[in-house]
Every structure is written in structure tokens, then in C-alpha cells.
Amino acid sequence: MTNKEVILEYCGVVTFAKIDRMLDRLSEMPAFRQLRRNIQKQLYGIFVECIENIYKNTGNGRDNLNINKKLPYIRLGKQNDKFCISSGNIIANKRINNLKKRIDTINHLDREGLKSAYMEILDQETLSAEEGAGLGLITIALRSGNKIKYNFTSLDEQHSYYEMKIDVSGASSNQ
Amino acid sequence: MKKVTINPTSNTPKVILDPVNNIFEISGESRPFDVPSFYQPLLTWLDEFCQELSKIKSNSGPIDFKFNLEYFNSLSAKYILDLCKKLYKIYSDGHKINVIWQYESGDDYMFESGQEMSKISKLPFGYEEIRI
Numbered sequence: 001m002t003n004k005e006v007i008l009e010y011c012g013v014v015t016f017a018k019i020d021r022m023l024d025r026l027s028e029m030p031a032f033r034q035l036r037r038n039i040q041k042q043l044y045g046i047f048v049e050c051i052e053n054i055y056k057n058t059g060n061g062r063d064n065l066n067i068n069k070k071l072p073y074i075r076l077g078k079q080n081d082k083f084c085i086s087s088g089n090i091i092a093n094k095r096i097n098n099l100k101k102r103i104d105t106i107n108h109l110d111r112e113g114l115k116s117a118y119m120e121i122l123d124q125e126t127l128s129a130e131e132g133a134g135l136g137l138i139t140i141a142l143r144s145g146n147k148i149k150y151n152f153t154s155l156d157e158q159h160s161y162y163e164m165k166i167d168v169s170g171a172s173s174n175q
Numbered sequence: 176m177k178k179v180t181i182n183p184t185s186n187t188p189k190v191i192l193d194p195v196n197n198i199f200e201i202s203g204e205s206r207p208f209d210v211p212s213f214y215q216p217l218l219t220w221l222d223e224f225c226q227e228l229s230k231i232k233s234n235s236g237p238i239d240f241k242f243n244l245e246y247f248n249s250l251s252a253k254y255i256l257d258l259c260k261k262l263y264k265i266y267s268d269g270h271k272i273n274v275i276w277q278y279e280s281g282d283d284y285m286f287e288s289g290q291e292m293s294k295i296s297k298l299p300f301g302y303e304e305i306r307i
Contacts, residue, residue: 016208020185037307038281041246045284048206048248115291122256123295135249143284 004079007031011073014055014089022051026076039170043076043083045143046166049136050074050087056133057089057162070161083168091162096152099162102134107147114142144168176227179220187213188244192220194227197236201258202243202277205251214254221261228270237271243305244278244285252288259296266298277303 008026012018026032026047032040054072072089091099109117118138121131141148149165176194183189188203207213240262247255259274266272276289286302293300 024185036281037279038283041279041282041284045246048246052206052248115287119291119295122253122291124253127250127253132250132253135253139249139252 005031005077007076007078007083009073009075009077011071014051014058014072014074016055019048019051019055022074023048039083039168042143042168042170043085046085046140046168047074047076049140049143050085050164050166053133053136053164054087054089056129057091069155069159081169083170084165085168086163086165088161088163090155090159091152093154093158093160096160096162098130099133100150100152102130103137103148103150106134106137106141109141111142111145114138118142140166176220176224179217188247190217192217192224194224194238197239199238199240200243201255202241202245204245205247205255207251210248210250210254214251214257218254218257218261221258221265225261225265225268228265229268237273238265239273239275241275242277242289247288252292256292256295259292259298263296263298272298274298274300275303276300277305280304280306 008022008029010018010022023044026044032043035043051074054074058072070088070090072087074087075085077084077086106114106117118135121127121135121138124131127135137148144166146167146169149167151163153161153163155161178195179190179192181187181190183203186204186206186208188201188205191198191200193199242255244255262272262274274293276286276293278285278289286304289300289302292298
């Protein structure tokens with residue numbers, strides 16, 4: 001029998017102030033507070049990278065014209081023996097190929113490979129926006145210890161809806 | 176040099192850069208609204224501090240620099256590494272510096288992050304596990 005539980009879910013425009021409030025709310029939630037501290041930190045770290053990822057993709061007016069078509073969302077849930085963080089936001093189609101390549105490359109790396117890639121990006125003099133996004137994705141993979149699942153659904157000629165799903169093990173022994 | 180004191184907020188760390196009292200500390204949570212704007216003045220301050228130190232033949236005692244970060248986002252990691260690289264410059268100029276990387280007991284990710292920062296910056300770290 002599948003045991004599903006939503007710990008925190010948000011659907012709507014993501015602003016920096018909203019991120020602050022959401023993280024405050026998460027930290028105060030009994031379902032979150034009762035988790036082991038290392039699991040809390042692991043989930044918090046992935047949640048921040050995912051919500052900041054949405055903010056970077058949709059914030060500062062980017063894609064505002066399309067915001068009503070499909071709103072961003074983020075969800076932290078628990079299903080049987082694992083936690084799951086899933087997110088979605090609109091993305092320009094021209095960015096999809098690079099993003100797919102980046103996630104596929106990350107998903108093919110083992111932990112040592114991820115660490116090397118992380119250190120290589122960190123050690124650069126300056127980071128482009130794309131490299132910054134790559135660092136966030138590597139951080140998600142390192143913190144979760146699992147592959148990043150993703151999906152793109154076409155909305156129109158210029159935009160798609162980008163969804164990401166990250167599983168985190170350890171829900172069965174978390175309390 | 177004028178000391179730097181930044182009070183913590185929900186998304187920025189507490190910062191103390193106080194050469195007179197030998198208190199150097201960055202602690203708390205780091206995910207500022209504008210990460211480069213938060214860290215750039217600290218990097219500039221360390222550059223100037225490094226120049227100040229170079230005028231002194233030998234400093235009287237070691238500089239104690241403490242990192243006690245509860246959480247930092249991926250872009251903050253880049254700037255924390257940049258801070259460590261500045262500290263390495265001080266170290267490689269022959270000044271004694273003790274870098275203490277504190278991490279919460281069981282937070283392997285934070286401990287490993289410290290090891291990576293130390294490895295890339297070539298700056299030796301001491302590690303302290305904090306029990307909450």
C-alpha cells in the first residue's frame with residue numbers, strides 16, 4: 001500500500017521574500033521538526049536550491065507574460081521509505097538543450113565525479129549564470145545521492161514547463 | 176583597520192572581522208538576495224588586510240578565523256572559497272593563521288564542504304564538531 005504525505009506545497013509566483021517565508025514555515029512545521037537533524041539539513045539544502053532555481057528562472061520579470069499560463073510550484077513530500085522534492089516552472093525553449101545536457105552529464109557522474117565537477121566550477125575566477133545553475137544542480141545531486149529526474153512539457157513555440165523531481169532516501173529511519 | 180561587523184539575518188551570516196581583538200568569524204546561514212554584493216566588500220577588506228599585514232615583518236600571534244556555517248547555498252560556496260583563497264595569501268606570505276571549520280554533529284555535507292574548501296584553497300583547516 002502506498003503511503004503518501006505532503007509536508008509542504010506551494011504554487012504561485014516566487015519572490016525572494018516568499019522564499020524566506022517558505023523556509024521559515026518549513027523549519028517550523030512539526031512534520032519537518034520531528035525528522036532527524038541530518039535529514040532536516042539534507043532536505044532543507046535541496047529545497048533551497050530547487051526554490052532558488054525557480055526564482056532564477058522566473059524572477060526579475062522573466063517570463064512574466066506567461067506566468068498566468070502555468071504557475072511555478074514546489075512540493076516536499078514523503079512516500080513510503082523516501083522523501084521527494086519536486087518543482088516546476090516555465091522555461092524558455094532555447095535553454096532546454098543546454099539544461100538537458102547538463103542534467104544528463106550530472107546524472108552519469110558518481111559521487112567522486114560530482115565532487116570533482118563541483119570543485120572545478122567552484123574554483124573558477126567568475127561564474128556565468130549557466131555555470132551558477134550547474135553548481136546548484138550538482139549540489140542537489142550531491143546532497144540527495146540520487147539522480148535528478150526531469151521533464152519538459154511544451155507550452156508554446158517559445159516556452160515549456162520544466163519539472164524536476166529529487167528523491168531522498170532515509171524516510172523510514174528518520175525520527 | 177576598521178573592523179567589520181554584520182549582524183545575521185534569516186538569509187545572511189553573522190560576520191566579524193576584527194583585527195584588534197583577533198576575532199574573525201563567519202557564522203549562520205548564507206543565501207543572500209545578492210550573493211556577490213554581500214561577499215565582495217569582505218573580499219576587498221581581506222585584500223586590504225593582507226596589504227596591512229605585509230607591512231609588518233612578523234605578526235605577534237596567529238590569526239584565528241572561524242567558519243561556523245549552518246547552511247550556505249551553492250553560489251555562497253563560491254564566495255566562501257574566494258575568502259579562503261584570500262586567507263591563503265595571508266598564510267603563504269608567512270603569517271600564522273588558524274582556520275577553524277565548525278560543523279554540526281552528523282552534518283557530513285558541511286564537514287566535507289570544509290575539506291573541499293581547504294583542498295582547493297590549499298589552506299590548512301582545523302575541524303570542530305559542534306554537538307547541538
